Amino acid sequence: MSFISMPKNLRKNKADADSKGFVPKSMIDTLFDYKAFLDSSDSHGSIALKAPEQQKSIAVIGGGASGLVAAYELSKIDNINVTLFEAADRLGGRMDSVYVEDGDLNQKVFELGCMRFPPTSYTLYHYLNKFGLKATPNFPDPGKVPTELLYENKVIPWHAGQPTPSDKDFQRIGDDFNNIINFLLGDASAPDIENPSKLFDYWAIYQSDPSEQTKQKVVDAWQEILTQYAEVTYFDAVFKLAQNRSLVTRPWTQEDMNKFGALGVGAGGFGPLYGVDFVEILRLFANGWEDNQELLLDGIGALTQAFEFALLGAKTADGKPKVSIELNAKVKNISKSADKYELLVSNNGGRVVSSQFDSVIVATTTRAMEYMGLTIANDIGDQNCEEQQDLVSQGVKVAIRNLHLMNSSKFFVTTERKFWYPENNPQGKTLPFNIQTDELMRGLYCLNYDKDVDGKPNTQGKGVVLISYVWGDDSSKLLGLSPEERFQQFLPAIYAVNAEFAELLEKQTQKVSCIDWESTPNIYGAFKLNYPGQEQSNKDAFFQYQQEHLGLVLAGDSISWAGGWLEGAMPTGINAACAAAKYVGAQIIDNSPLTGISKDMYDYSLGENTAFCLLKDNGYLSAPSISAYQFGQGDFSIEATISTSSSGTIVGNKSTAGGSGGYLLVIQPDGSIKFATDNGQTYYQIESAPSTVVIDNTWHSVVAVRKDGKLTLHLDGKLLESTQSGASDQSPLDVSNRLDVLIGSVQQAQEPYIHYTGGITQVRLWRRALSEQEVASQYEQGTIIDKEGLVAHWPLAINTDDISENENNVSVNGDVSFI
Numbered sequence: 165m166s167f168i169s170m171p172k173n174l175r176k177n178k179a180d181a182d183s184k185g186f187v188p189k190s191m192i193d194t195l196f197d198y199k200a201f202l203d204s205s206d207s208h209g210s211i212a213l214k215a216p217e218q219q220k221s222i223a224v225i226g227g228g229a230s231g232l233v234a235a236y237e238l239s240k241i242d243n244i245n246v247t248l249f250e251a252a253d254r255l256g257g258r259m260d261s262v263y264v265e266d267g268d269l270n271q272k273v274f275e276l277g278c279m280r281f282p283p284t285s286y287t288l289y290h291y292l293n294k295f296g297l298k299a300t301p302n303f304p305d306p307g308k309v310p311t312e313l314l315y316e317n318k319v320i321p322w323h324a325g326q327p328t329p330s331d332k333d334f335q336r337i338g339d340d341f342n343n344i345i346n347f348l349l350g351d352a353s354a355p356d357i358e359n360p361s362k363l364f365d366y367w368a369i370y371q372s373d374p375s376e377q378t379k380q381k382v383v384d385a386w387q388e389i390l391t392q393y394a395e396v397t398y399f400d401a402v403f404k405l406a407q408n409r410s411l412v413t414r415p416w417t418q419e420d421m422n423k424f425g426a427l428g429v430g431a432g433g434f435g436p437l438y439g440v441d442f443v444e445i446l447r448l449f450a451n452g453w454e455d456n457q458e459l460l461l462d463g464i465g466a467l468t469q470a471f472e473f474a475l476l477g478a479k480t481a482d483g484k485p486k487v488s489i490e491l492n493a494k495v496k497n498i499s500k501s502a503d504k505y506e507l508l509v510s511n512n513g514g515r516v517v518s519s520q521f522d523s524v525i526v527a528t529t530t531r532a533m534e535y536m537g538l539t540i541a542n543d544i545g546d547q548n549c550e551e552q553q554d555l556v557s558q559g560v561k562v563a564i565r566n567l568h569l570m571n572s573s574k575f576f577v578t579t580e581r582k583f584w585y586p587e588n589n590p591q592g593k594t595l596p597f598n599i600q601t602d603e604l605m606r607g608l609y610c611l612n613y614d615k616d617v618d619g620k621p622n623t624q625g626k627g628v629v630l631i632s633y634v635w636g637d638d639s640s641k642l643l644g645l646s647p648e649e650r651f652q653q654f655l656p657a658i659y660a661v662n663a664e665f666a667e668l669l670e671k672q673t674q675k676v677s678c679i680d681w682e683s684t685p686n687i688y689g690a691f692k693l694n695y696p697g698q699e700q701s702n703k704d705a706f707f708q709y710q711q712e713h714l715g716l717v718l719a720g721d722s723i724s725w726a727g728g729w730l731e732g733a734m735p736t737g738i739n740a741a742c743a744a745a746k747y748v749g750a751q752i753i754d755n756s757p758l759t760g761i762s763k764d765m766y767d768y769s770l771g772e773n774t775a776f777c778l779l780k781d782n783g784y785l786s787a788p789s790i791s792a793y794q795f796g797q798g799d800f801s802i803e804a805t806i807s808t809s810s811s812g813t814i815v816g817n818k819s820t821a822g823g824s825g826g827y828l829l830v831i832q833p834d835g836s837i838k839f840a841t842d843n844g845q846t847y848y849q850i851e852s853a854p855s856t857v858v859i860d861n862t863w864h865s866v867v868a869v870r871k872d873g874k875l876t877l878h879l880d881g882k883l884l885e886s887t888q889s890g891a892s893d894q895s896p897l898d899v900s901n902r903l904d905v906l907i908g909s910v911q912q913a914q915e916p917y918i919h920y921t922g923g924i925t926q927v928r929l930w931r932r933a934l935s936e937q938e939v940a941s942q943y944e945q946g947t948i949i950d951k952e953g954l955v956a957h958w959p960l961a962i963n964t965d966d967i968s969e970n971e972n973n974v975s976v977n978g979d980v981s982f983i
């Protein structure tokens with residue numbers, strides 16, 4: 165999986181990142197340094213301090229990245245024999261390099277699966293280094309190389325080195341999105357460690373000063389994102405955030421969303437991702453997956469081969485093989501009896517054999533796990549089985565059934581020459597190296613799998629063109645087309661972009677290869693990308709390896725925190741190897757993923773589903789004064805629904821200067837609520853008891869009412885006890901003034917708790933006193949009982965609109981977002 169253009173402030177280039185920016189050493193969801201763990205395991209000789217005392221057998225099902233890593237790490241432990249079952253006739257799974265001969269030159273590669281590798285893939289690079297494989301930083305991302313964008317049949321140039329195409333709307337959208345990401349995560353290229361407020365700031369501090377306190381700040385910052393976005397689609401979140409005028413040049417329209425959908429992702433724009441969980445997208449940016457992509461000139465197949473050699477070379481002290489690799493061996497079913505796991509394995513000829521193991525690692529997609537029967541009760545079909553023992557917990561079964569896998573198709577060709585270089589085409593022109601479109605083909609990449617010569621691209625030999633790389637619905641659309649039909653379908657869009665390029669491509673095409681991952685046997689999907697609401701299932705699946713009583717352990721990209729990346733799959737292989745080795749009696753080295761990652765670090769469960777406005781440090785909203793808000797000495801009411809963890813003013817309409825009146829509704833640090841009125845000379849206020857539970861980060865309805873001069877406060881529909889202070893005479897004070905009504909702040913400097921931080925929604929002003937019963941009913945029913953006297957109603961759910969008849973919208977000041 166791959167994005168096209170990262171926001172321009174994010175780790176612009178490696179040198180930048182190394183010198184002053186922030187580059188994460190771990191994934192945000194684990195904060196575990198796998199590289200350090202692997203280095204330490206190398207110095208011990210394996211991941212185990214002590215091998216099991218007796219000979220043990222572990223089956224690894226699936227010879228993809230995670231299965232290979234697991235088998236490799238286990239193969240280094242004494243007294244453990246490994247059998248690797250692979251259903252296909254080759255190892256590698258979605259590491260799927262198809263090689264094409266090119267005379268005396270290097271062979272060429274079609275990377276049908278993974279093809280671009282960010283250097284923040286620490287586990288991957290650990291193994292690449294170990295096996296002497298070198299990645300090169302010349303992956304032709306859009307905007308890194310000469311690129312063209314075809315959008316609504318218009319060709320827009322996208323010059324090399326530019327984050328967006330040369331069109332003011334695309335530039336605006338790109339800049340806006342950059343602001344949104346910076347607003348949510350901070351600026352990785354310049355984390356603010358002096359005044360930290362965002363994830364990258366805290367993370368940079370933690371990396372340079374690792375302590376429990378600095379780590380907790382990182383966790384809190386990511387938790388805030390999880391709490392706000394784990395139930396929101398990418399489309400919803402971006403659209404809502406892009407209505408916030410403090411983040412975008414102007415609120416985005418449908419047309420802007422369409423354009424944004426054509427930008428940003430390797431598979432032809434963000435559009436195919438609009439339905440996935442927004443948190444999954446933020447993970448990509450948080451983890452730095454989008455930076456400095458590299459490719460392997462020898463293809464990722466070289467890594468598979470290296471693992472295979474290493475596995476076949478692993479020997480016991482008396483020279484016997486430690487690993488048996490079974491190809492064309494499809495595991496049909498797993499069951500457990502006594503302390504052994506029994507596998508039914510069908511070989512190429514369809515013969516089914518059963519074998520038993522002390523422990524099993526299932527390193528396949530969740531869909532393959534489902535087909536293996538992992539979600540079915542263990543004793544189904546076996547009436548004699550007295551003891552039903554599920555292979556995995558209920559939560560993990562839900563995850564296996566439901567976690568969303570993306571569809572994806574690729575279409576590769578080799579060309580006689582690399583015709584996009586000027587020396588290789590008749591006009592001597594630089595043709596596009598990359599084409600992005602909103603048509604069926606989506607993204608095209610010209611790839612050079614030859615070593616640079618004297619620091620310059622090697623323009624000799626065959627070219628490799630990935631003509632089409634698509635995801636989601638675009639991939640489903642292609643399923644019914646033959647390779648020839650697809651090629652014919654793609655050509656018109658390529659001609660529309662650049663006829664010369666298209667002609668040379670058509671003329672020079674030699675070998676063709678395409679894949680649809682969702683219909684690929686034994687894989688059944690491209691990679692995991694959660695739908696909204698699946699984070700908890702993801703957690704259950706990822707942390708399954710920590711269920712110590714289970715000798716069956718899951719691994720693979722589709723239970724990871726980085727679906728679509730080897731760096732998602734590989735660490736799960738390490739987790740599984742540690743868990744299985746421990747289960748069979750090995751002692752694992754310290755600081756392993758068994759102890760070094762806490763499953764309680766984050767709460768991924770769904771909270772209350774409330775759309776709301778988030779006010780941060782200096783953020784507040786202001787509504788211009790209108791005559792309807794001049795309550796004078798009359799009755800009035802203020803309502804707001806809030807969620808906060810600190811003190812601050814909910815609604816304020818009072819200035820510092822005396823002379824004119826006003827009112828304010830404040831949460832105080834001891835948890836009491838204050839409702840104050842003032843006529844410019846004197847004040848009258850009430851405060852609820854300090855024990856009032858309101859600073860607890862959960863949603864509360866707060867209502868303040870003045871009736872005949874008497875003030876009352878209500879929390880969650882109930883009248884609060886309160887104490888009064890100020891003027892003893894209870895004749896109502898004249899609160900009228902010409903000030904803006906502020907939400908989340910007040911202009912009165914004497915107020916010690918001015919800024920409100922937290923969620924706020926459903927703010928209403930009434931030119932009458934709400935009755936105690938009305939307040940209770942409105943709270944219970946969640947609706948307004950009688951609109952009489954309603955002078956302002958700001959739902960603050962997605963925008964700043966006032967939906968009362970006054971239509972007096974608030975404006976945004978400072979750090980405010982709509983969630």
Ligand SMILES: Cc1cc2nc3c(=O)[nH]c(=O)nc-3n(C[C@H](O)[C@H](O)[C@H](O)COP(=O)(O)OP(=O)(O)OC[C@H]3O[C@@H](n4cnc5c(N)ncnc54)[C@H](O)[C@@H]3O)c2cc1C
Nearest residue numbers: 165226228229230251257258278279280495720721729730
């Ligand atoms: C189109 C595409 C593009 C990608 N791009 C990138 C990229 O640019 N960069 C990057 O880092 N990552 C990328 N990835 C992701 C990366 O390829 C995967 O994360 C990784 O290869 C997954 O490894 P795995 O071990 O989880 O699963 P797999 O590779 O799926 O391995 C599982 C293995 O289990 C076998 N199996 C299944 N069922 C059985 C059974 N019953 N019995 C025995 N064997 C079985 C399968 O045949 C398969 O070999 C991409 C993936 C795809 C599909």
